[in-house]
Amino acid sequence: MRSILGVVLATLSLLALVSAQGGVPLRTHSISMPYIDDELQNRWFDFAGDAIINTNRHIRLTSNRQSQQGYLWSRLPLTASNFEIEFEFKVGGQTGHLYGDGFAMWLTKDRLAPGPVFGSKDNFNGLGIFFDTYDNERGHRHTFPYISAMLGDGFKSYDNDKDGRTTEFAGCAANFRSKSFPTKAKLTYYKNNYIQLDVMWRDEDEWDQCFKTFDIQLPEQIYLGFTAHTGEVTDNHDIIGVTTKTLVPKAKEAAASPKNEKSKSSSGGGFFSFLFKLIAAAALVGVLFVAYRMYDNNNRMKNF
Numbered sequence: 001m002r003s004i005l006g007v008v009l010a011t012l013s014l015l016a017l018v019s020a021q022g023g024v025p026l027r028t029h030s031i032s033m034p035y036i037d038d039e040l041q042n043r044w045f046d047f048a049g050d051a052i053i054n055t056n057r058h059i060r061l062t063s064n065r066q067s068q069q070g071y072l073w074s075r076l077p078l079t080a081s082n083f084e085i086e087f088e089f090k091v092g093g094q095t096g097h098l099y100g101d102g103f104a105m106w107l108t109k110d111r112l113a114p115g116p117v118f119g120s121k122d123n124f125n126g127l128g129i130f131f132d133t134y135d136n137e138r139g140h141r142h143t144f145p146y147i148s149a150m151l152g153d154g155f156k157s158y159d160n161d162k163d164g165r166t167t168e169f170a171g172c173a174a175n176f177r178s179k180s181f182p183t184k185a186k187l188t189y190y191k192n193n194y195i196q197l198d199v200m201w202r203d204e205d206e207w208d209q210c211f212k213t214f215d216i217q218l219p220e221q222i223y224l225g226f227t228a229h230t231g232e233v234t235d236n237h238d239i240i241g242v243t244t245k246t247l248v249p250k251a252k253e254a255a256a257s258p259k260n261e262k263s264k265s266s267s268g269g270g271f272f273s274f275l276f277k278l279i280a281a282a283a284l285v286g287v288l289f290v291a292y293r294m295y296d297n298n299n300r301m302k303n304f
Contacts, residue, residue, distance in 0.1 A: 023083070023084060023245035023246050023247045023248065024245055024246045025243070025244070025245045026078075026080070026083070026244045026245055026246060027044065028044045028074065028075075028076050028244075029044070029074050029076075029078055029085070029224050029242070029244035030044075030242055030243045030244050031044065031045050031059075031072075031241065031242045032241040032242075032243075033055060033056065033057075033241070034055035034056070035053050035055055035059060036053055036055065043075075044074060044075055044076065045072055045073065045074055045075060046071075046072075046073050046075055046111075046112060047059065047070075047071065047072055048070070048071040048073075048112060049061075049068075049069045049070040049071045049114065049119065050062055050063065050068040050069055050070045051070035051071060051072060052070075057238075057240075058090065058238035058239065058240050059072055059238065059239045059240075060236060060237070060238050061103055061119070061226060061227065061228035061237040061238070061239065062103075062119075062228045062229060062230050062234075062235070062236065062237045063234075063236060064093040064230075064234045064235060064236050065230065065234055066230055066231065066232060066234055067230065067231065068228075068229065068230045068234075069114055069119040069227070069228070069229045070119065070227065070228055070229075070237070071112060071114070071119060071120070071225065071226070071227045072225060072226045072227070072239055073106075073111040073112050073223055073224070073225040073226075074111070074223050074224040074225065076223075077221040077222060077223055078107065078221075078222050078223070078224055078244070079220070079221060080246040080247075081190075081191040081249070082189065082190045082191060082246060082247040082248070082249055082250075083188075083189055083244060083245065083246050083247055084186065084187065084188045084189075084244070084245055084247055085105075085186070085187045085224065085242065085243070085244045086184060086185070086186040086187075086242075086243045086244075087105070087184065087185055087186075087226075087239060087240075087241065087242040087243070088182050088183065088184045088239075088240035088241050089103070089131075089176075089183055089184070089185065089237075089238060089239055089240060090179075090182075090183060090236070090238040090240060091103070091131070091133060091145075091176060091177045091178070091183075091235055091236065091237055091238070092177055092178035092179075092235065092236060093178075093234075093235050093236035098233050099133060099134070099177070099233050099234065099235045100133045100134030100230065100231070100233040100234070100235060101118065101132070101133065101134045101228075101229055101230060101231055101233065101235075102118060102130060102131050102132040102133040102134065102145070102228065102235075102237070103118055103119075103131050103226060103227065103228035103237040104117065104118035104119070104120060104128055104129065104130050104131065104226070104227050104228070105128075105129040105131075105185070105187070105224075105225070105226055106120060106124070106126065106127065106128055106129075106223070106224070106225035106226070106227065107126050107127040107218060107222045107223070107224060107225075108124045108125055108126030108127065108128070108152070108219075108222055108223060108225065109124075109125040109126055109154075109219055109221065109222060109223070110124060110125065110126075110223070111223040111225055112225075116160060117130075117158045117160070118130055118132075118227055118228060118229055119227035119228050119229035120225070120227040122157050122158055123152065123154060123155055123156065123157055124152040124154070125152055125153060125154035125219055126151075126152060126218060126219050126222050127149065127150070127151055127152075127195075127216075127218055127222075128149070128150045128152060128158070129147065129148070129149045129185075129187070129197065130147065130148050130149075130150070130164060131145065131147055131176065131185075132144065132145060132146050132147070132148065132163055132164075133145045133177055133235060134233055135163065136160060136161055136162070136163050137161060137162045137163055137165065140163065140165070142171075142173045143173045143175075144173070145173070145174060145175055145176055145177050146163070146171060146172070146173050146174070147171055147172055147173075147174050147176075147185075147197070147199065147210055148163070148164050148165075148168040148170070148171035149168065149169055149170045149171060149197065149211065149213075150164055150167045150168055150169065151169060151216060151218075152167075169213060169216070170197075170210075170211035170213045171210070171211065172199070172208075172210040172211060174199050174201045174208065174210065175201060176199065176201040177235075179201065181203065181204040182200070182204060182240070183199075183200060183201050184199070184200040185197060185198070185199050185200070185210075186198045186199075186200075186207070188247070189218065190247065190249070190250060191217070191218075192217070192252065193214070193250070193252050193253060194212055194213060194214045194215075194216070194253055195212070195213055195216045195218075196209065196211065196212040196213075197209075197210040197211055197212075198210065214253070214254070214255045224242075224244070226239050226242075
């Protein structure tokens, strides 16, 4: 009985720890300095194209030179239903008003497939998030740099000339280029619930919500990737680090209006849900403890 109680208590402690930390880290989809081992490889990621590894600073997808393409792709697919991917990046290097073209984050069925969409293939199947620094169309109502998201089905094409405007499902203007502090992005995905992107670009430790979209379904077995390219205009596109973790499932949220009411109800619902789980766990521990004491007392009376 004591061993069973110990296992239950250990399990509850682990669940409480996971809830407090917000998830379980995934080494297979995380990368940090020095990026490579003694054999100049990484166990979980592949580098290709013009990517350069500086073990003390960054993974440079493209240097400040024309006609470059660089890639960073996970070797294993991401199978978690709910996850968070936070990464630090840096874009800059070219002075003046002409620079580009930007980089992309991918969660797609294919990997290591070079092409015209920020260094990766067109007609992709999965999610592409584009950190675009060059305005090709010159007719947008928003400013650049601009972050846009597209869900590809394997047939839909990204229109470079229009900066993906016709296939974008969400986006935001964010001047993330040439900052003196770390710039970061954080993608949160809950299957059958919502997908959200937050970006740190105004100031250090200040997150802005770029978008939160409901009922976006990603394919199964998707690879995590980062790619960049330069054409006639150039920039350094660096990935500093990537941290991925699985998330505990949460109650399904519904899109609400106005936006303020949605954010308040979401945060309140999450708090009370977590509080209810803690109370339920404490009650379960109490019941098991009482049962154990009754069992122990009965054994003592029999021995007596």
